[in-house]
Amino acid sequence: MKIQAIIHQQISQLKWQILVCVGLVMVLPVEEFIVGLKDGHGFSGGITVFIAFIIAPLLAGLIACSNVQAEMNDKLYLFWRSKPAGIKLMVAIKYFVGLAISIFIFACPVVFGFIVTFLYNEKVSSGMRMFYIPLCFVLAIMIYSLCFGLNVLIRNTARGWLIGILLTGFFLLLPFLLPLNHKDVFSVFVLLTSRYLIFIIIISVLSFVLSLFATQYDWHLKTNLKSLLWTIAGLVFVLLMLFSSQVANIKILEEKEIQTSFHNENLLNYIGDKVVYKQNEYISTNNDKISLSNVGGTMGQAIPAGLSDGGGRYNHDVYPHDGRLIKQVGDDYYCFYIFAHGGIVKTDRGSSTIEYHGATLYVSKVERSSWVLVREIDLSECLDENVYNVFMAMRIIENKLFVFVDNSLVTYDITNPEDIQQVDAKINVVSMQRYYVFGSAFEKGSEIEIPIVPAEGISEQEKIVLSIDRFYNARNMYESSIVDIFNGEISFYGYNFSTDCFQRYEVMYREPYVIKCRLKESRQSTFLEGLTKQRMNKTFVKNGKLYCVADNTLMVFDIHPDKGIRKLGHFVRLDYRIEDMAVLEDGNMVLHLRWDHLFSPANSVEKEKNYLYLLKGP
Amino acid sequence: MSEPAIKIEGLHFSYGKKQVLKGVNLEVPKGSIFGFLGRNGTGKTTLIKTMLGLQKPHSGKCLVGGMDSFTQTLDIRKRIGFMAEDQQMYGWMKVKQIIKWAAGFYPDWDYEFTDKLAVKFGLPMNIKVKELSKGQNSSLALLLALGHRPDIVILDDPTLGLDPIARKDFLRHVIELLQTDGVTVFFSSHLLYEIEPVADHIAILDKGVIVKSCTTEQLRESVRKFVIAPSPQADFSEMQGILDAFQTGNTISVTVEDCDESKRAKIKSMFSNGTQETALNLDEIFEAYVIGNRGSK
Numbered sequence: 001m002k003i004q005a006i007i008h009q010q011i012s013q014l015k016w017q018i019l020v021c022v023g024l025v026m027v028l029p030v031e032e033f034i035v036g037l038k039d040g041h042g043f044s045g046g047i048t049v050f051i052a053f054i055i056a057p058l059l060a061g062l063i064a065c066s067n068v069q070a071e072m073n074d075k076l077y078l079f080w081r082s083k084p085a086g087i088k089l090m091v092a093i094k095y096f097v098g099l100a101i102s103i104f105i106f107a108c109p110v111v112f113g114f115i116v117t118f119l120y121n122e123k124v125s126s127g128m129r130m131f132y133i134p135l136c137f138v139l140a141i142m143i144y145s146l147c148f149g150l151n152v153l154i155r156n157t158a159r160g161w162l163i164g165i166l167l168t169g170f171f172l173l174l175p176f177l178l179p180l181n182h183k184d185v186f187s188v189f190v191l192l193t194s195r196y197l198i199f200i201i202i203i204s205v206l207s208f209v210l211s212l213f214a215t216q217y218d219w220h221l222k223t224n225l226k227s228l229l230w231t232i233a234g235l236v237f238v239l240l241m242l243f244s245s246q247v248a249n250i251k252i253l254e255e256k257e258i259q260t261s262f263h264n265e266n267l268l269n270y271i272g273d274k275v276v277y278k279q280n281e282y283i284s285t286n287n288d289k290i291s292l293s294n295v296g297g298t299m300g301q302a303i304p305a306g307l308s309d310g311g312g313r314y315n316h317d318v319y320p321h322d323g324r325l326i327k328q329v330g331d332d333y334y335c336f337y338i339f340a341h342g343g344i345v346k347t348d349r350g351s352s353t354i355e356y357h358g359a360t361l362y363v364s365k366v367e368r369s370s371w372v373l374v375r376e377i378d379l380s381e382c383l384d385e386n387v388y389n390v391f392m393a394m395r396i397i398e399n400k401l402f403v404f405v406d407n408s409l410v411t412y413d414i415t416n417p418e419d420i421q422q423v424d425a426k427i428n429v430v431s432m433q434r435y436y437v438f439g440s441a442f443e444k445g446s447e448i449e450i451p452i453v454p455a456e457g458i459s460e461q462e463k464i465v466l467s468i469d470r471f472y473n474a475r476n477m478y479e480s481s482i483v484d485i486f487n488g489e490i491s492f493y494g495y496n497f498s499t500d501c502f503q504r505y506e507v508m509y510r511e512p513y514v515i516k517c518r519l520k521e522s523r524q525s526t527f528l529e530g531l532t533k534q535r536m537n538k539t540f541v542k543n544g545k546l547y548c549v550a551d552n553t554l555m556v557f558d559i560h561p562d563k564g565i566r567k568l569g570h571f572v573r574l575d576y577r578i579e580d581m582a583v584l585e586d587g588n589m590v591l592h593l594r595w596d597h598l599f600s601p602a603n604s605v606e607k608e609k610n611y612l613y614l615l616k617g618p
Numbered sequence: 619m620s621e622p623a624i625k626i627e628g629l630h631f632s633y634g635k636k637q638v639l640k641g642v643n644l645e646v647p648k649g650s651i652f653g654f655l656g657r658n659g660t661g662k663t664t665l666i667k668t669m670l671g672l673q674k675p676h677s678g679k680c681l682v683g684g685m686d687s688f689t690q691t692l693d694i695r696k697r698i699g700f701m702a703e704d705q706q707m708y709g710w711m712k713v714k715q716i717i718k719w720a721a722g723f724y725p726d727w728d729y730e731f732t733d734k735l736a737v738k739f740g741l742p743m744n745i746k747v748k749e750l751s752k753g754q755n756s757s758l759a760l761l762l763a764l765g766h767r768p769d770i771v772i773l774d775d776p777t778l779g780l781d782p783i784a785r786k787d788f789l790r791h792v793i794e795l796l797q798t799d800g801v802t803v804f805f806s807s808h809l810l811y812e813i814e815p816v817a818d819h820i821a822i823l824d825k826g827v828i829v830k831s832c833t834t835e836q837l838r839e840s841v842r843k844f845v846i847a848p849s850p851q852a853d854f855s856e857m858q859g860i861l862d863a864f865q866t867g868n869t870i871s872v873t874v875e876d877c878d879e880s881k882r883a884k885i886k887s888m889f890s891n892g893t894q895e896t897a898l899n900l901d902e903i904f905e906a907y908v909i910g911n912r913g914s915k
Contacts, residue, residue, distance in 0.1 A: 012710070073706065
């Protein structure tokens with residue numbers, strides 16, 4: 001068989017389509033070039049990129065359909081099939097000739113853009129970007145291949161093209177929708193490349209293989225408008241199922257409207273492992289309902305009013321935000337918080353900022369249903385000079401309270417909270433002003449070092465956990481940790497806002513002053529996750545699960561080291577905001593959600609509603 | 619006896635649940651012009667597609683030139699010339715281009731022969747295929763089927779859509795070119811009068827099975843029609859080979875296949891009032907085979 005004769009036949013057969021397509025893709029760049037030169041604005045590659053990105057792939061699909069349709073007409077099909085030529089070779093030639101033509105059409109505006117860019121370099125705008133070219137290229141290949149395969153099967157130009165375009169959209173969306181977990185077979189393709197290149201090529205190759213077999217065995221899928229509509233409905237259904245399974249698979253056990261007087265008030269706190277609502281009542285689950293039991297009197301605001309508003313004299317900062325590090329000793333409840341205060345100063349640039357002069361550790365106790373200050377310790381010596389951004393953190397480990405202020409650590413024995421004693425002298429710790437791992441585009445395997453906090457009186461493991469939390473979970477370390485320990489292996493987790501990944505760093509080994517960690521795993525957010533979560537507020541680990549709370553989204557992941565970061569559940573309320581969230585002892589979760597009625601008058605009582613949600617632990 | 623050009627044994631083929639070929643058995647002798655008759659939709663084209671290796675039978679065997687049609691497809695196609703019903707070709711090609719294109723598939727393409735054929739058929743070489751008349755289109759299809767000098771030529775309703783003159787012209791070419799050349803011609807058609815003058819063997823396909831296969835002469839000789847007066851003692855239930863029986867006024871016409879002396883005697887004994895025996899043309903024979911009333915009384 002003379003292959004060149006077949007190639008010649010293919011090209012001749014498509015010559016009008018080629019001319020029309022080249023005309024379509026070139027008319028705008030040429031027009032822009034001429035007008036741009038005339039006006040002196042130069043050539044902007046934007047339109048070229050648009051054509052390469054949108055028009056050329058669609059035309060590639062049309063070329064595929066024309067290419068196939070010319071041959072698959074029943075009578076013509078019998079004519080060329082009866083010739084002594086290997087059917088697979090014939091189809092392969094048709095496929096590749098059509099593909100070459102599609103690439104040629106795609107290349108026309110791109111090459112034109114580059115030539116013009118080269119010739120009139122000084123007038124070229126930034127619209128002509130190399131980045132888009134490979135993407136458009138593989139997109140064109142995918143559409144071409146799908147349309148080719150489908151047309152061999154369906155033998156109808158319009159329907160084949162339409163389904164090809166729909167499937168392309170479907171396949172392009174699919175990797176975004178599916179959780180990118182290496183245990184998920186489908187996602188393996190996606191994980192192989194961050195740009196979906198291999199995934200697209202696999203789809204293209206499968207379409208090509210389909211066309212080979214469909215021709216060889218004379219598969220002919222008869223379609224009509226009804227079946228076409230069913231196909232579209234099926235694809236939409238699958239997409240919707242994927243959408244819903246991703247964002248609404250945590251069961252809501254109860255929704256309860258609540259009254260709260262404070263905006264942004266943290267209604268949920270821990271005392272030990274128990275969750276407390278409004279500092280008054282323990283929350284637990286009883287028959288899938290929220291069950292409240294009295295803590296022991298109303299506690300009210302932990303921070304005395306004179307301090308919480310700065311006493312009218314100072315600009316201040318409090319840690320924890322609402323002063324709720326609570327410990328139960330016997331029948332008594334104690335609250336610990338640090339209060340830093342300072343004055344307004346002018347910076348070199350002329351703007352105003354706070355310069356912190358002093359810091360105090362307060363200990364309050366519940367007496368007759370209100371907090372009474374029982375101890376105050378001056379921590380001002382922990383502050384360096386010219387502190388404009390004071391770092392504060394605390395954690396209780398057994399009977400020890402570790403207090404971080406600025407670059408110092410002070411440890412107290414809180415066996416008797418009314419008479420807390422400093423255990424050791426103030427220790428200087430490494431400054432927090434360092435590279436933040438969850439804001440950096442590290443690659444898998446990258447190693448980092450975390451300085452060890454030289455805390456005394458706790459185990460080696462606790463020391464590592466404290467060091468990690470101090471660095472990457474300082475804001476919430478008084479009540480949560482980002483560290484997980486499984487079979488003695490220590491890992492910590494977080495959401496990287498730079499790469500939009502959920503990451504696991506494993507602790508490799510400890511050196512005298514630092515612990516060496518390595519980025520072990522990154523789980524890319526899916527497209528839908530990206531849409532629903534706006535800002536990650538809180539990330540913590542509890543009982544082998546990673547909890548991530550964004551403005552209106554809660555995601556729960558299984559973090560078993562052998563299985564990787566695997567999503568267990570996703571809860572989203574797009575018009576709500578998650579104010580606070582806590583994990584109950586039975587694994588269920590309780591959320592405080594606030595709903596803003598955006599379109600109500602400002603003074604309407606309907607403007608804002610608050611709810612407690614009890615969610616089934618996934 | 620020499621090996622048949624085409625040998626089909628127990629061939630079954632279905633499109634989904636619809637069974638089209640139900641155990642076809644057929645032998646096409648070498649060098650014969652084999653008329654393959656069947657009504658539209660009885661499976662003629664399906665059988666031809668199987669012979670060409672275009673589709674795999676569900677069971678059974680199909681040997682063309684001694685080769686299996688599905689495993690040795692390419693070798694078979696090199697030896698076969700095929701022309702489909704209402705043959706469509708690349709309309710945008712010129713006649714000379716399509717000849718060149720088709721020649722590319724066959725190493726033994728006989729350019730001299732095709733040039734002669736083109737002149738003989740009066741084919742204009744420089745006009746596009748889509749501009750040819752129906753008759754010219756059929757002639758070109760025949761030329762393309764014969765250009766490589768095949769041993770076996772398969773013609774699937776080749777005159778479909780041609781006017782009577784073009785049809786006769788086409789058949790004349792077929793006879794001239796093939797009858798004298800020792801080529802086996804498998805001529806499928808639903809038009810009896812078209813096959814009758816050229817075929818030396820006939821097979822009739824009905825409802826997916828071959829209901830008759832023999833030489834044309836045997837077929838003419840063996841099928842007879844008896845016109846008889848009705849009689850109460852007339853009972854055909856014991857008689858084999860009744861293809862058709864119907865009553866018109868005071869007479870009954872009975873068409874019998876494989877009509878020998880014993881059958882003749884039996885019929886005459888049943889009807890003492892006398893019988894009239896007539897020979898049938900192929901049209902009538904075909905009609906009796908495919909739409910005949912096999913009623914016994």
